[in-house]
Amino acid sequence: MKGKKVDHSGAGCGIARALDMVGDRWSLLIIRQAFYGQQRFGEFQKSLGLAKNILSTRLKKLVGDGIFRIEEDPASALSHRYILTRAGERLCVILVALWQWGAENCFKDEDFGLVMVDKVNVRPLAKVEIQADDGRILGPGDFRVVDLGAVAR
């Protein structure tokens, strides 16, 4: 993953930018709840057991960063719903990768017992992997960061 001539450690790094938006345990758990179908402040609050002021701050930032959009709540004129935007939905792969890593590395002496399965064939999802454009699976030492100008097209 080294790229010697490129400074990718600062705010110009895609990872740092992404973490500025979602690099917070609560934000990612709120997004997880949205993938589980939750849309309302009260649902997030109840399921996460989170203080209202913390949840409110996180949701405001997530809306401001374009990860949720606000829609009217057909069930209540006084309330509204938080819906994942397209950018928010694209975080799903990160949550699945975190799930798979957690399942593999965080339940050493316990029975985990849960698995993510494809709805079509009810078989476990493939492991989320880093892949080359021809499908080869890559490890941390198999790629590097370069300026776009240096890329083969």
Add this chain to the structure above:
Amino acid sequence: MKGKKVDHSGAGCGIARALDMVGDRWSLLIIRQAFYGQQRFGEFQKSLGLAKNILSTRLKKLVGDGIFRIEEDPASALSHRYILTRAGERLCVILVALWQWGAENCFKDEDFGLVMVDKVNVRPLAKVEIQADDGRILGPGDFRVVDLGAVAR
């Protein structure tokens, strides 16, 4: 991603467990620096501009959680190196997915200009995706969480 009959919202969730270990902006940035080849306290400190006490706390937790292991530093008998364990190395896919998401969603009005490429053919990596076991690319609505006992084998 819904799985109605399963409680996967608490500490039994792979995502929550993973975030207990690495759901912190600084921890993920330290791990990023390790993928870039850094191993020493001073290197992390200088590149991240992080207060020594915060870095020290994070590194201790990451070692305790089995993401880094400590090795002697051949360059200095008084110092040591932080080396990613196998579990730590497996976080690479999460960082690449964060990078790709950040590149796509966090540089709207700017030129990003950097890309991760395969060392072999110098072409951009494929997008990290959720895939079924037969390789079909899946979206957030295409899978669910079930008990292991309910899985087709």
